[in-house]
Amino acid sequence: MAIMAFLLRAAKWQMVAALAAGLLNGLCSAGLVAFVVAVVFHKEYPADRLILAFTALVLLMVSSRVCSSLLLTRLGQSAIFRLRAELGHKILATPYRRLQALGAPRLLVNLTDDVAAVAESFSWIPLLCINVATVLGCLAYVAWLSPPLFAVMAVVMAFGVLSFRAIQRGAIARFKQARECDDRLFQHFRGLTEGVKELQLNRDKRRAFFADELQATAERGQALYLAGMTAYVLGANWGTGLFYLVIGLFLFVLPQHLPLPADTMAGAVFAVIYMMAPLVTLFNGLPILGRAQAALGKLDGLAGRVDAPSPEADCASAGVPAKQARRLRFAGVTHHYFRDEAVRDFMLGPLDFVLEPGELVFVVGGNGSGKTTLALLLIGLFAPESGTILLDGAPVTAAAREDYRQHFSAVFSDFYLFESLLGFGNRELDEQARDYLRRLQLDHKVRIEDGRFSTVDLSQGQRKRLALLAAYLEDRPFYVFDEWAADQDPAFKQVFYTEILPSLKAKGKTVVVITHDDAYFHLADRCLRLEDGKIGAIAPSGRPGGGVGAAKPLPAEEQPLEASHAVAG
Numbered sequence: 406m407a408i409m410a411f412l413l414r415a416a417k418w419q420m421v422a423a424l425a426a427g428l429l430n431g432l433c434s435a436g437l438v439a440f441v442v443a444v445v446f447h448k449e450y451p452a453d454r455l456i457l458a459f460t461a462l463v464l465l466m467v468s469s470r471v472c473s474s475l476l477l478t479r480l481g482q483s484a485i486f487r488l489r490a491e492l493g494h495k496i497l498a499t500p501y502r503r504l505q506a507l508g509a510p511r512l513l514v515n516l517t518d519d520v521a522a523v524a525e526s527f528s529w530i531p532l533l534c535i536n537v538a539t540v541l542g543c544l545a546y547v548a549w550l551s552p553p554l555f556a557v558m559a560v561v562m563a564f565g566v567l568s569f570r571a572i573q574r575g576a577i578a579r580f581k582q583a584r585e586c587d588d589r590l591f592q593h594f595r596g597l598t599e600g601v602k603e604l605q606l607n608r609d610k611r612r613a614f615f616a617d618e619l620q621a622t623a624e625r626g627q628a629l630y631l632a633g634m635t636a637y638v639l640g641a642n643w644g645t646g647l648f649y650l651v652i653g654l655f656l657f658v659l660p661q662h663l664p665l666p667a668d669t670m671a672g673a674v675f676a677v678i679y680m681m682a683p684l685v686t687l688f689n690g691l692p693i694l695g696r697a698q699a700a701l702g703k704l705d706g707l708a709g710r711v712d713a714p715s716p717e718a719d720c721a722s723a724g725v726p727a728k729q730a731r732r733l734r735f736a737g738v739t740h741h742y743f744r745d746e747a748v749r750d751f752m753l754g755p756l757d758f759v760l761e762p763g764e765l766v767f768v769v770g771g772n773g774s775g776k777t778t779l780a781l782l783l784i785g786l787f788a789p790e791s792g793t794i795l796l797d798g799a800p801v802t803a804a805a806r807e808d809y810r811q812h813f814s815a816v817f818s819d820f821y822l823f824e825s826l827l828g829f830g831n832r833e834l835d836e837q838a839r840d841y842l843r844r845l846q847l848d849h850k851v852r853i854e855d856g857r858f859s860t861v862d863l864s865q866g867q868r869k870r871l872a873l874l875a876a877y878l879e880d881r882p883f884y885v886f887d888e889w890a891a892d893q894d895p896a897f898k899q900v901f902y903t904e905i906l907p908s909l910k911a912k913g914k915t916v917v918v919i920t921h922d923d924a925y926f927h928l929a930d931r932c933l934r935l936e937d938g939k940i941g942a943i944a945p946s947g948r949p950g951g952g953v954g955a956a957k958p959l960p961a962e963e964q965p966l967e968a969s970h971a972v973a974g
């Protein structure tokens with residue numbers, strides 16, 4: 406029912422038309438039963454009229470079936486399209502911190518398995534509607550033939566429906582538990598694909614992972630799914646079995662108490678037999694609906710945790726930032742990660758600092774000191790829990806955060822490289838990109854055509870250079886690099902610190918670089934050192950915490966490259 410309600414919400418009138426066509430088809434089916442009984446028992450009707458009526462009935466039956474099927478198929482497909490699009494929009498509109506807490510495996514299983522389960526049920530719904538209509542038509546025919554026969558049938562059917570619903574409830578509960586297992590299974594699949602190197606390396610780890618994690622979860626899911634299916638099979642056969650009971654009652658019990666004409670009795674038995682095939686189809690399809698109902702419940706649950714997209718979010722005019730950086734200030738900004746009781750919560754801040762336009766600032770500190778969290782706050786992907794971020798003196802409110810983010814270009818340490826340069830739309834893009842490819846020493850590896858890289862199957866360092874290229878082309882006022890140079894060879898590290906960063910600064914950009922490369926700290930205008938979530942020291946033009954530090958001599962292999970390698974503005 407949840408699925409039907411979903412379709413009704415999606416396109417009410419299309420759904421009503423499809424149901425009406427399905428109902429007409431069911432009535433025609435029942436009409437065909439009545440027609441056959443009339444032809445067999447009433448020879449007095451003229452043959453030509455019978456042939457005409459038969460032809461009209463069959464044409465109506467076929468055309469209403471086609472109409473209902475096509476309408477419902479179209480409706481199901483557009484509902485699935487909308488479901489996918491809505492989910493995608495909502496995920497993109499949800500604060501990053503909440504998505505992080507939901508986790509990639511759970512989102513993936515929602516986007517793939519759940520949507521597929523709902524889609525499967527949609528493809529089955531035309532059959533369901535037509536078969537329900539056929540059953541209803543046959544019931545109406547029996548009621549018209551003989552109300553007492555119908556009453557007997559109705560009592561048996563009511564008993565059948567009630568007992569089937571009790572069985573079905575148990576089955577749906579099992580499907581829901583099996584669906585929970587799918588979430589965990591996806592997490593394990595992630596371990597399988599992303600941790601394959603570690604697993605192939607160590608036999609004991611591989612065995613333990615396979616037996617205790619993947620196989621155990623898969624087996625539990627399988628057992629729950631089988632329990633749900635078993636309940637459905639038993640329920641379905643119990644339901645169809647009751648119809649044989651009805652036929653037995655019609656043939657052997659009722660005639661002793663209720664004398665009925667032969668054509669009435671034959672018509673009723675014929676109608677019951679005619680209903681059996683649609684009923685079996687219905688019972689077979691119900692598990693698909695049951696699974697879809699569990700999946701829809703999960704998608705509804707997700708919808709409660711992700712946000713509806715706001716109309717401003719994609720507004721073309723909103724948030725086109727100036728190319729030049731402005732003054733940015735953190736005033737008492739904090740962020741918290743909540744953990745379980747066993748581990749201390751991590752608290753970043755309160756942070757107070759200013760980024761002047763065109764400044765090159767390095768953020769340094771040990772692992773887990775809060776550098777990436779600071780970067781996520783800076784670029785507006787995390788909202789401050791307390792305190793304020795001010796851009797040119799204006800506080801960045803929740804409503805302004807989407808626009809605020811448009812001031813930043815970033816390459817994250819766990820960056821994702823898209824195969825195309827997205828969101829540019831300028832004609833000279835390929836030319837500019839080719840120029841940067843050359844300067845980033847990637848032109849012998851990658852070509853760019855219509856804003857698309859010929860390949861992204863490159864080394865991690867090379868992929869990071871492509872990510873840098875995309876960020877460079879964005880030409881935004883603020884740049885944030887999270888350990889960008891970590892995967893680069895010494896020569897290119899040198900290019901990054903001594904040519905790329907200064908060229909961005911020369912263009913008036915404010916550049917924040919998270920780094921552990923202490924050989925280059927002297928190149929920063931300032932270094933912010935983080936220690937356990939607090940700013941330990943701010944050192945102008947030199948070593949963090951050490952005042953103006955002397956420039957450390959560079960190792961021979963890190964001497965500057967030719968100027969032609971520089972990424973110029």
Ligand SMILES: Nc1ncnc2c1ncn2[C@@H]1O[C@H](COP(=O)(O)OP(=O)(O)OP(=O)(O)O)[C@@H](O)[C@H]1O
Binds near residue numbers: 771
């Ligand atoms: N999603 C999260 N949930 C809970 N705690 C988190 C989460 N992300 C980070 N933390 C914790 O917050 C602290 C700061 O993490 P952060 O990634 O900002 O540090 P970092 O300085 O960038 O570290 P690294 O140099 O290792 O990248 C760490 O102690 C980390 O365990």
